[in-house]
Amino acid sequence: MNTKHPPWVRVLPSNQIGHDFVIGDLHGCFDLPDRLLDHVRFDPACDRMFSVGDLIDRGPDSLRSLGFLGAPWFYAMKGTREHMLLKYF
Numbered sequence: 763m764n765t766k767h768p769p770w771v772r773v774l775p776s777n778q779i780g781h782d783f784v785i786g787d788l789h790g791c792f793d794l795p796d797r798l799l800d801h802v803r804f805d806p807a808c809d810r811m812f813s814v815g816d817l818i819d820r821g822p823d824s825l826r827s828l829g830f831l832g833a834p835w836f837y838a839m840k841g842t843r844e845h846m847l848l849k850y851f
């Protein structure tokens with residue numbers, strides 16, 4: 763197995779104490795993950811959420827959705843929408 767990674771790849775240890783969740787294409791729908799986290803009884807002390815892109819754009823609440831980026835349990839990959847935003851700036 764190749765253990766060398768490019769600098770933009772972050773390797774995390776496996777989560778031995780909680781659950782890992784993967785979510786994609788939120789597109790600014792902040793309320794959706796909020797309800798989902800309640801449903802799965804997400805525990806921010808030991809669980810992690812991985813966003814696989816397109817956290818923003820289209821939905822009504824992109825700015826609030828970006829707030830997830832500050833949460834220590836939230837890990838985001840750049841999708842096409844984030845690429846477009848960064849390219850704009």
Ligand SMILES: [Mn+2]
Binds near residue numbers: 787815816
């Ligand atoms: Mn999308």
